Amino acid sequence: MGETNKQVPVTVLTGFLGAGKTTLLNRILTEQHGKKYAVIVNEFGEQGIDNDLVVDADEEVFEMNNGCICCTVRGDLIRILSGLMKRADKLDAIIVETTGLADPAPVAQTFFVDQDVADRTKLDAIVTVADAVHLSTQLSDHHEAEEQIAFADVVLLNKIDLVDESGLEVVKERIKKINPFAKIIHTTKCGVSLSEILNLDAFNLKRILDTEPDFLTSDHDHEHDDDVTSLSFVSDTPLNMEKFQDWFSKLLQTKGQDILRTKGILDFTGENDRYVFQGVHMLMDASPMGKWPEGKERSSRLVFIGRNLESMNLKEGFENCKSA
Amino acid sequence: MKADSNKFPELNKTKFENRGKEFKLGVPVTNAITIGNSVAVGFGDGTVRIFRSGQISEVIKAHSGVVLSISKDGEDILTGGDDGRFLKISLDGEIKEIANFGSRWVDHVTAYNGSLVCTSGNIVYLWMPNKKEPKLLEHESTIGGVAFDSKGRRLAVSRYGGVTLWKKDYSNKWSSSNLIWKGSHNKVIFSNDDRFLVTSMQENQLHFWRLKDKTDSFMSGYGAKVKSFAFVYDSKFLVTSGSNEAICWPFDGNGPEGRKPICLPYVGNKPVTFVEPFPNENAIFTGLSDGSVFLSEIEKSTNTIIIRSFTESEVTTIAVTEDCSSILIGDIGGNILWTSIWDEEEK
Structure with a gap:
């Protein structure tokens, strides 16, 4: 993943169904920021998204024949990103919304594997929207929810108005246990400043020098093997x-x-x-x-x-x- | 649209540039199609411009986004855009919308004798001549490319996992068979003699099938994805981009298996980004990532001449008019050269 200022940053938005991804998307798009964003959506239609640059795509995970057994990429993303790079007007950022049950790994791997994608765009950050009320259950029931937390650079812990303080602490501990790197932001209705989720440059190697992981000191007693x-x-x-x-x-x-x-x-x-x-x-x-x-x-x-x-x-x- | 003759330093200009017209449009050139002695060019702002000898058309505002694909139906231009529209445009600039898929892109378009094809997502939409409603050919994954054979009886559709080969029987019914090879297949073409089918892949390689016995193999060794490839007129060679040389695979006899390609090197050793066969010759125009374009004879690599000097923008299209009198070169930076090929050319 090279580093030139011509690369358009791509923010990946993950999160379980109902966590508030669409609310966040609409917030990003309706805020007066004077920027041009393209949005790649996969669950189009439930709630309208008001932007002239919404691209409808089907998540397609492709295996690569490069000898790397777990190497999968998002074929639709390769196609759409290279199409967007032909536009005459330059984009300030691209936001990719994934479906509720998506594994973020193929999205991230696309930026490592595809040279055209890596030349023209860069993975900026993976932002995961989590429902403070239901996250604990979702983490226990669906490995995709764990992966979405594991890959996150930012976890937007949403709907905190619907849990009490002790409930919130439990969820936060759970998140930190999975991913001590993720920055946790508390929100209701995804109210967050865009500067906290866009243009973070989280995948830049230089940034790793600045991030201090937030490790829990608690023991690892209660884990299942596949946690x-x-x-x-x-x-x-x-x-x-x-x-x-x-x-x-x-x-x-x-x-x-x-x-x-x-x-x-x-x-x-x-x-x-x-x-x-x-x-x-x-x-x-x-x-x-x-x-x-x-x-x-x-x-x-x-x-x-x-x-x-x-x-x-x-x-x-x-x-x-x-x-x- | 203004001609900007001050774009290149006078000293570096080739004779083709000196006698041609240069345009600095600032909008990425995405593709082009030759229609007789005209060339229609698609751009990254959704416009189409038509170049004819002695005149250049008005700007046709076709799509609101990128012209993703271009083809022709007789004298008409066909385009697909990222605004979800499939359009037919006459050389006079009259636009007819054939279909509109909204936020779903029209990735590929083609036609054969009045049968129009576009693809959006995993579906091929096929309009038979004079039919209002299209026939829908559905596939398991998004379509990477689409091509008719030379008789219009077979339609190859590349996708993840191989190629679906649709065949039309004499009662105009379409049935399909599969050519399987693991991985994601992008652009697909038939050889001009219909004996071979070639696809480019997500990996840096090409795959081919010999259609009479469905044997298949691959062509690898490329440093980048092979985005541009084409057969020369008699299908003796498949010419390809994806390396710092133009790689020309022999496709006479049983094809390239066990044989070595001819590799044509160019000054500067820059990646080849576009190849276009010279009509009726074993020769190619080769466009490089620095904007330069050369013409070479495949079997006499010493016979290479420079057509355009560098612009620092990768060549995205080269089109030659049917009578071989003129050539159009376009690049990602929006620079166009439209020039005559022959010295004795008089217009």
Whole structure:
């Protein structure tokens, strides 16, 4: 995913049915902002969306023949984004609404895999609208709901007027357990400033350096095996690059289906630069990100969000990467 | 619309540019179609312009968004747009709306002898001559491309998982068979002799089927998606974009399997973005990502001449008039060159 200012930012809007996606869309489109947005919708018709640039699409998930077993992309998105890039008038942003039961991974992977899409557009952020009243039940009943939280850069916790304070805390804890990175914004009727959900540049590797994950200290007692959780590791001992690459590439190859998202900042022995990466399932975007700031401790940080993480011996694998 | 002859530094101009007309329109050129000795050009603002020798038409305001696809029916232009409209436009600029799908795009259009075809989503809409209502041919996934064979009896529809081949019997009934290959198939074409069917894929490769025995194989090794490809007049070669050279696969005999393509290199080593066969010759016009266009003989790569110097905008269309007298070149930056091909050309 390159970085030129010609790339149009794409915001992906996920969330279960009834959480308030359409309300948010209408809010984005009706606010006086003087910007030109295109909106790609999949559940058109229930509530009217008032914009001359609404594109109706069917979510089509395609498997890629690139040797990456869990690599799926959104074919409709490739087609529509390349069509929108031929327009004479330049768009300020594109918003993709997914259906309530959609897995966000193929959408994110499209920006890693398709060169035309990556050249002209960039994934800005995944914004998940969650219903504060029903999220807990949905998380227990539908793995798609977990994935939508796991992939979110921002969770818009909506309808908070309908839950009491303790109920709200329970839902927030649940979200943080799945995804310690997501910024949680409380709303009623999706009332949120657009600057909090658009143009966040959340997939820019540089931004990873600024995001401090909000980990819960609570134990992981009550999980089912297939619950989505997160694990993080920190090391002050520099890592051996070869050992790390070997371990990490094997890990993604064999467990990539269960590992939903990874992020990390790495300190390698003999390297002056910080290495920053992020991944979606088996796909990775990585780059050296300049020198370590002077006077600050160098350390490696690594975060996994996924299922069955406990079974992957991640701690042991990470420890083995430390330089002797 | 104004001609801007100051666009390129005088020194860098080719003789084709010097004797032709250049236009700096600032609107992406999306596609073009040759109708006799005219060329109709579609743009990213929904307009269509018609270029004829000695004159250029008024701007035809066809679509409100992008002209996504263009074809012809006899002397008429057919266009599909991201405003959901399927239009028939006469060379005089008269517009007739054939269908309107609202917020669903019309991705592909084609025609054969009065039978009109457009696709929107996963459906092919087929209007038989003089019929008001279209026949609907439904597919499992969104359609990547559509093409009639040279006799109009078969309609190939590419999609996810392969190609659906529709065949018309003598009572005008359509039945389908499937050509299967895993992955997403985009543009589809028949060879001019109808012996082969070729698709471009989401992966950086092409797939082909030999229709007499339905054997299939692929052509790979490209650095990018192959968006532009075409057969030369006698189908001896399939010429393709997707690399820093024009890759020309041999399609005589049993096809390219086990054979090597001819690779035509160009000055600057830039990606090839558009290829257009020269009518009735084993030669091609090749457009590059920097806007430059060359003409090469496929089997004598030393015979390459430069038609247009660079504009820094990728070439998105090249069209040659039926009498081979003129060529139109358009790019993503909205630059157009409309020029005569031959020195002795007199207009």
